[in-house]
Structures are given as structure tokens and as C-alpha cells.
Amino acid sequence: MNPVQDLIKNLADEHGRTRANLLPILQGVVEQEKYLSEYSMIEIARELNLSAADVYGTATFYSFLEHKKMGTYLIRVCKTITCAMKGKNQILLIIEDMLKIGLGETTSDGKFSLLQTNCLGWCHKAPAMLINDEVYTELTPESVREILTEYLKK
Amino acid sequence: MVAHSYQLKRADFIFKNENDWERILDKTLKRPPQELINELMSSELKGRGGAGFPTGLKWKLTAEDPSDEKFVICNADEGEPGTFKDREILSKVPYKVLMAMAVCGYVIGSQKGYIYLRGEYKFLVPELNKVIQEFEYYCKQIGHQFSIKIFLGSGAYICGEETALFESMEGKRGEPRNKPPYPSSNGYMGKATVVNNVETLAHTFTIFKYGAKKFYDLGVQYSRGSKLFSVSGDTPKPGIYELELGMSLQDFVNEFGDGDTKAVQVGGASGFLVPRKRFEKTTIGYRGKLTGISLPTGGSMMLYNSSRSMYNVLDNYLEFFREESCGQCTPCRVGCQQLHFGIKAVKRGDKPAQYLDKLLKLTETMQLTAKCGLGQSVANSFSSIVENFREEMIY
Ligand SMILES: Cc1cc2nc3c(=O)[nH]c(=O)nc-3n(C[C@H](O)[C@H](O)[C@H](O)COP(=O)(O)O)c2cc1C
Ligand code: SF4
Ligand code: FES
Numbered sequence: 400m401n402p403v404q405d406l407i408k409n410l411a412d413e414h415g416r417t418r419a420n421l422l423p424i425l426q427g428v429v430e431q432e433k434y435l436s437e438y439s440m441i442e443i444a445r446e447l448n449l450s451a452a453d454v455y456g457t458a459t460f461y462s463f464l465e466h467k468k469m470g471t472y473l474i475r476v477c478k479t480i481t482c483a484m485k486g487k488n489q490i491l492l493i494i495e496d497m498l499k500i501g502l503g504e505t506t507s508d509g510k511f512s513l514l515q516t517n518c519l520g521w522c523h524k525a526p527a528m529l530i531n532d533e534v535y536t537e538l539t540p541e542s543v544r545e546i547l548t549e550y551l552k553k
Numbered sequence: 554m555v556a557h558s559y560q561l562k563r564a565d566f567i568f569k570n571e572n573d574w575e576r577i578l579d580k581t582l583k584r585p586p587q588e589l590i591n592e593l594m595s596s597e598l599k600g601r602g603g604a605g606f607p608t609g610l611k612w613k614l615t616a617e618d619p620s621d622e623k624f625v626i627c628n629a630d631e632g633e634p635g636t637f638k639d640r641e642i643l644s645k646v647p648y649k650v651l652m653a654m655a656v657c658g659y660v661i662g663s664q665k666g667y668i669y670l671r672g673e674y675k676f677l678v679p680e681l682n683k684v685i686q687e688f689e690y691y692c693k694q695i696g697h698q699f700s701i702k703i704f705l706g707s708g709a710y711i712c713g714e715e716t717a718l719f720e721s722m723e724g725k726r727g728e729p730r731n732k733p734p735y736p737s738s739n740g741y742m743g744k745a746t747v748v749n750n751v752e753t754l755a756h757t758f759t760i761f762k763y764g765a766k767k768f769y770d771l772g773v774q775y776s777r778g779s780k781l782f783s784v785s786g787d788t789p790k791p792g793i794y795e796l797e798l799g800m801s802l803q804d805f806v807n808e809f810g811d812g813d814t815k816a817v818q819v820g821g822a823s824g825f826l827v828p829r830k831r832f833e834k835t836t837i838g839y840r841g842k843l844t845g846i847s848l849p850t851g852g853s854m855m856l857y858n859s860s861r862s863m864y865n866v867l868d869n870y871l872e873f874f875r876e877e878s879c880g881q882c883t884p885c886r887v888g889c890q891q892l893h894f895g896i897k898a899v900k901r902g903d904k905p906a907q908y909l910d911k912l913l914k915l916t917e918t919m920q921l922t923a924k925c926g927l928g929q930s931v932a933n934s935f936s937s938i939v940e941n942f943r944e945e946m947i948y
Contacts, residue, residue, distance in 0.1 A: 419742070421724030426672075426707060453725075460726040460879075463672045463708035479634045480822070480869045481785045481855060517710065517873055518634040519673050522855070523784065523791035532675040 403439050406431055411446045418449060421457055425464055433469040462516070470505045470512040472550055476528040479518035485525040486538075491515075493543050497551075511550070561804045562797040564771055564779035566759045567642060567649075567752070574648050574758075575691060578655065581761045582697055586616060586660040593757065596765035597777040602628055602713075602750030603820065603851035604926070605839045608757065611747055614737040616661040620745035623663035625654045626722075629670045629751050630706055630713035633821035634873060635853030638781040638793050639751035640674055646755065647681055651688045653754035655699040656761060657747055666701040667741075669718050672708050710877040714925050715740075715748040717879065728881045729925035750851070752781055773799030776838030780852055786818075787811050787858035798839075803832040805854065813858040816941070821853035822870040823930035826863070828941040863942035867896060870934050878927060885928025888919040892935060899946060906947045909939055 400408070410427040414420040424447070428439050435458050444451040458464050465473075476482075476491055491513075495501055498511050505512040521527035524536035535546055571577070581589065593609030600606045615623065627650055631639040642650060654666040670677065685701050692699050704722050706712050712721045716730035719741045740746025756778060760768050768778045776798035785791045788809045796805075806814045816828045819837065825848055827835050839849045857866065871893040880886045895912045898904040916932035923929045939946055 418724035419722065422707065422721065423705070426705060457724060457726055460728075461707035461709050462876075463706075478869075479873060480866060481635065483865075483869055484786065484861065516673075516708065517876065518632065518636075520631055520637040520640055520671070522635050522637060522786075523793070525785065529673065534676060 403428075403432065403436075404442055407439065407442050407446050411443075416447050418447065418453070421447065421449070421454065422461075425454075425458055425461075429464055433471070433473070434465040434467055436468075468505070468509075470510050472510060472530050472553075473512045473514065474528060474530050475514050475516040475519075477517070477519045477521070477526060478515040479522075481522035482518075482526040487526045489540060490526050490528070490538050490543050493540055494547065497544065497547050561800050561808050562771075564795045564797055566763075566779060567755050567781060567795050568645055570646065571649070571758070571762065574652055577758070577762045578652050578691075579695060581652075581656050582659055582695070589656065589660050589761070590616065592760060592765045596760045596768040597775075598753065598756055598760060598768065599776075599839055600750055601752035601756065601780060601851065603633070603823075603849070605849045608749065608753055611737065611749070612657060612660050614735075615745050615747045618738050618745035620738070622665075622742075622744045623658075623661050624741045624744060624746040625657045625661070625663050625666040626715075626718065626741060626746055626748045627654055627666065627668040627751055627754055628713060628715065628718065628748050629668050629674070630710075630718065631671055631674070631751070632710035632713050632877075633823060633851055633853055634870075635783055635785055635818065635821045635855045636851055637783045637785075638852055640677065641793050642751050642755050642781075643668075643670075643674075643677055643681060647684045648688065649755045649758040650751055651685060651701060653749075653757040653761075654701060655688075655692060655697065656757065657749070657754075658699045659697070661745070661747055663747075664698045664700065666699060667722065668701065668703045669706060669712070669722065670703050671706045671713075675705060678703060678705070709879075710873075711879045711925075711927055714927065717925070718748065719746070726879070728879045729927075731924065752852070771797045773797075773836075773838060775840070776847070782852045782854050784809050784854050784856070786856040787814065787861070788856045798837060800837050801833065802827055802835040802837065805837065806832055806856070809854070810856060811858055813860075814856050815859045815861065816857045816863065818853070818855040818857070818866075818934070819848045820850035820933070821855070822873050822934055823927070824848065824850055824853065825933050826866075826937040826941065863938050863945045864896070864900060867935065867938045867946070868893070871896065871931075874927070874931050882922075882924040882928065884919045884922040885924070885931070888915055888923070888928065889931060891915060892931065896939075896946060906943075909943065909946060913939060 410424045414423045444454040526538045527536045598608045712727040717727040721727040736746045875889045916935045920932040
């Protein structure tokens with residue numbers, strides 16, 4: 400078995416092999432692989448005995464299930480109204496400048512990807528962003544630089 | 554006619570630490586289910602997720618359903634722009650929510666609870682799982698069968714809609730179902746299910762501990778109790794506040810505004826924008842016989858001062874709806890897109906100002922024909938912004 404098959408089998412063992420376990424399994428693959436390849440979707444379908452079309456249908460619905468390989472650290476900057484009012488664009492510019500990538504892009508070393516997302520539920524501490532599952536709030540140009548500098552060292 | 558003006562009244566139930574929850578749970582589980590339903594009914598607690606359905610009635614209908622298996626689901630999808638209170642409850646007083654779920658299970662006859670937690674709050678999982686483990690252990694000790702599992706969302710606002718939430722938990726696309734049938738008979742896996750918002754569940758703790766009267770005495774007629782408000786935007790004190798229902802928006806702005814408040818968005822992007830001239834006449838609560846306008850809300854209160862362009866605000870909301878529409882029905886999928894293109898075209902001068910009236914008609918159609926609350930409620934913010942700030946849409 401190759402590593403992806405292994406991963407999928409383990410996830411299916413952990414969560415179960417019915418359709419109701421599909422989302423946690425898809426999430427598990429994305430967490431490890433940083434995206435859902437066509438190959439992983441077909442493998443998941445096989446492991447759960449579902450049609451590949453069903454897996455594909457579910458997998459393409461959710462914005463956190465990526466279909467393009469993302470970097471080790473996926474940055475999602477909130478673009479909804481309060482963050483937009485509180486300087487989200489400036490934060491984006493700094494990130495783009497430091498990482499030399501634009502929205503939707505991944506650094507050539509595969510370490511960072513940059514995306515925007517909708518309200519993260521931290522509007523009282525806007526602007527906010529996620530790096531993987533970690534939340535960063537009340538961002539300022541200085542604090543974003545500091546945060547990214549730390550990640551660049553990792 | 555001038556609306557009643559109610560002073561802003563703070564309350565402090567939700568975040569109050571209750572060290573005796575185990576005793577309260579024991580006591581509550583010894584009361585007959587019907588008595589607990591009556592307690593909830595007489596408190597007049599209404600759902601805090603936005604729709605305001607009476608919680609006691611919801612539990613009663615589900616309790617009466619003959620389903621062989623039933624479920625209790627805590628809706629922690631919290632995706633409405635400007636709402637951030639449910640996360641705070643789950644991090645500060647999670648045991649209240651777990652206890653409420655177990656009591657609901659006891660009342661309706663269910664041994665299985667789920668918390669549908671938005672993926673954006675994944676960082677809460679380890680701590681929450683710890684509390685759940687301790688809680689389940691305690692339930693077992695007192696001989697009560699109830700398990701709780703966290704189900705993580707994956708970045709889809711629509712999954713907060715209860716039937717889309719079921720679909721998502723069943724491993725499908727989060728596309729809302731037709732209603733009826735309602736969750737009280739056909740919910741998760743086609744079984745009778747109670748879906749309650751995190752805050753609603755936390756309020757039931759207060760009611761079971763202190764009695765319905767304590768809760769009922771807060772607020773005003775038709776809008777009883779307190780409610781958490783998520784306050785953000787142009788305000789010197791953004792944050793989460795527990796206030797009694799029934800306050801006038803003017804009192805709210807006096808307390809939270811920055812002295813230059815031009816408008817308040819009540820209820821998030823799917824709610825209403827209230828301009829300054831209507832602050833006095835608007836109260837916050839469920840629709841009832843209050844004079845003036847009464848606006849229900851999941852608690853999102855976004856303040857905008859005079860430096861803000863209402864065009865930019867609407868543009869941002871419409872982008873949100875376009876992205877978050879599940880795309881299942883045409884009025885919503887195409888409607889959101891057309892509204893967004895439409896205001897841009899008017900702004901650019903490619904369409905005459907009268908085109909806005911066409912767009913307003915379109916939102917009326919969406920309100921009538923869209924399948925779920927998302928498509929139906931786009932009209933709320935669209936018409937309240939376009940009608941009150943027409944100039945800003947054009948120039
Ligand atoms: C588009 C849409 C999104 C919703 N999102 C949420 C949500 O994030 N959290 C929530 O509790 N209710 C949400 N609701 C309302 C739920 O469908 C449901 O009415 C609610 O969870 C019931 O709980 P309650 O009676 O305790 O309020 C949403 C409704 C719609 C139409
Ligand atoms: S109204 Fe919108 S979100 Fe609701 S079912 Fe139709 S397309 Fe989906
Ligand atoms: S608008 Fe960005 S966190 Fe809510």
C-alpha cells in the first residue's frame with residue numbers, strides 16, 4: 400500500500416466506513432496531504448464502498464476541502480465586512496510582500512499558501528486570520544510581520 | 554407613533570460559573586419530562602440561533618414523535634457575519650451546553666448528542682473533548698446514558714441551516730432540504746432530532762437551575778429573557794454582552810456607538826440595516842405587538858459610522874451570499890449573482906439608477922421562491938440598504 404492508501408485506511412478504521420463518516424475522512428486526508436487529489440477521492444470511494452461521484456460531490460462542496468496542493472502553512476485572511484473595514488487589505492499586502500505570493504498562490508518551497516475566507520467569528524478583534532487551525536486577531540502591520548517571521552523560521 | 558423605549562439592561566447568567574452543575578443535572582433528571590417541557594414553555598425561551606422558534610415546543614414535538622431513534626444536535630456552526638458568542642460559551646461554560654443536551658436527550662428520549670462545530674473553531678476541539686469525556690463519565694456514574702460527539706464543519710456557512718447541517722453530517726453536500734417535514738420528525742438520518750443553538754441550550758441551564766420565572770422576568774412581552782449580543786464595527790467597546798431583550802436601538806447606540814453612528818446592521822448580513830433616523834423606533838426582540846419595528850436577531854450587531862460607504866457594505870454582503878449560496882435553487886444562485894453585478898453596474902453608471910428598483914423586485918421574488926432562509930433573507934439587507942442609502946448606491 401502506498402502512503403495515501405495507508406492514510407485512508409487508517410482514517411476509515413478510526414471513523415468508520417459509512418457515508419456519515421465521509422466528511423471526517425476527507426478532512427483527515429486534507430490535513431495530511433494538504434489537498435484532495437483525484438486519486439485520494441477514488442481511494443476513499445473504494446474504501447467506503449461509495450461511488451466516486453458521491454465522494455467527489457461532497458468533496459467539492461466545502462471551502463476548507465482544497466483541491467489544489469496547499470502549503471504546509473495555509474493562511475486564510477478574513478475578508479468579511481468588519482475585517483475589511485479594519486484594514487484587511489493592508490494585512491494582505493504585507494503578507495504578499497513578505498512571502499512573494501499573491502492570493503491563491505503557494506510559495507515555491509511549498510511552505511505557505513495564501514487565501515481569503517469569510518467571517519471567522521472574531522469581528523470584535525478584527526482583522527483576523529487563520530494559519531492552519533491557529534487564530535490570529537487584532538492584526539496590525541507590525542504583528543503580522545512578527546507572526547510571519549516566526550513561521551519563516553520553522 | 555413613538556415606540557416604547559426600554560433602558561438597556563445588563564444580565565449575567567450565561568457566563569456565570571456554576572460549580573454545582575452536577576447537582577443541578579441530578580435534580581433535573583429526576584423531574585418528569587413533561588414538567589421540564591412545561592418549565593421551558595412557561596419561560597417562553599425562543600431559539601437564539603436567529604429564527605426564534607419556542608424551545609419548549611420544539612422539545613415537546615420531538616418528544617412526542619414515535620421515531621425509534623432520536624438525536625440532540627447543538628448547532629455551533631456560528632457563521633453569520635458579526636456573530637462570535639457561541640464560541641465564547643463553548644470555551645467558558647461548555648458544561649452548561651453539555652448538560653442541556655443531556656437533559657434534552659432525557660426529555661425527548663435520545664442517547665446521542667452531536668455538536669456541529671464550524672471548522673474555523675477547530676482549535677476548541679481538544680479542550681472541548683476533555684470536558685465531554687468528564688461529562689460522559691459523570692453521566693455514566695449516575696446511571697444516565699448519553700454520549701456526545703463533535704462533528705466538524707469545513708467552511709460552509711449554509712451548514713448552519715439545520716437541514717443542510719443534517720446533510721453535511723450524513724456525508725453529503727450541505728444542501729438544505731424542503732421543509733416540511735421538520736427535524737422534529739425527520740432530522741439527522743431521517744430520525745426525530747432537536748437542533749438547538751449553543752446559546753439556547755445554555756439558557757435552558759439557567760431555566761432548570763433557577764426556574765422559568767427568573768428567565769421570564771427579564772425582557773418584554775413576546776421577547777422574554779436575556780440574549781448575548783456580539784458587538785462589532787465602529788464601536789469603542791467591541792465584545793460580547795448579555796442584555797435583556799426589548800431594548801430600543803437608540804439606547805443600544807447610546808451605549809455602544811462612537812458618537813457618529815450612521816447605521817446598525819442588526820442580525821448580520823442576513824438581517825436588517827437600520828439607519829439613524831429609525832434608531833428610536835426600532836426595538837430588538839421577536840416580532841410581537843410592540844409599537845414600531847421589532848427586529849429578531851442571532852445577536853450580531855454591527856455599527857457603522859459616517860465614514861463608511863453603505864455601497865461597500867452591501868457589496869461585501871453580496872459577495873458573501875454569492876459565495877455561500879449552496880447553488881441548489883435558481884432564484885438564490887442566479888439572484889445573488891445578479892444583485893451583485895447589478896449594484897456594480899449602477900455604481901459604474903452602466904445601468905440607470907432605476908435599475909435598483911428592478912433589483913429590489915428581484916429580492917422580493919427571492920424572498921418568495923428561494924428554498925431556504927439564505928436566499929429568502931438576502932432581501933432583508935439589500936432592501937434596507939438600498940432604500941435608506943440610495944444615493945450612496947448611485948454616486
Ligand atoms: C443560512 C442559515 C444559516 C444558519 N446558521 C446558523 C448557525 O450558524 N447557528 C445556529 O444556531 N443556527 C443557524 N441557523 C438557524 C438554524 O437553521 C436553526 O433554526 C437553529 O439552529 C435552531 O436552533 P434554535 O431554535 O435554538 O435557535 C441558520 C439558518 C439559516 C437559514
Ligand atoms: S436559497 Fe440559496 S442556499 Fe438556500 S437552498 Fe436555495 S440556493 Fe441553496
Ligand atoms: S468579519 Fe472578519 S472575523 Fe468577522
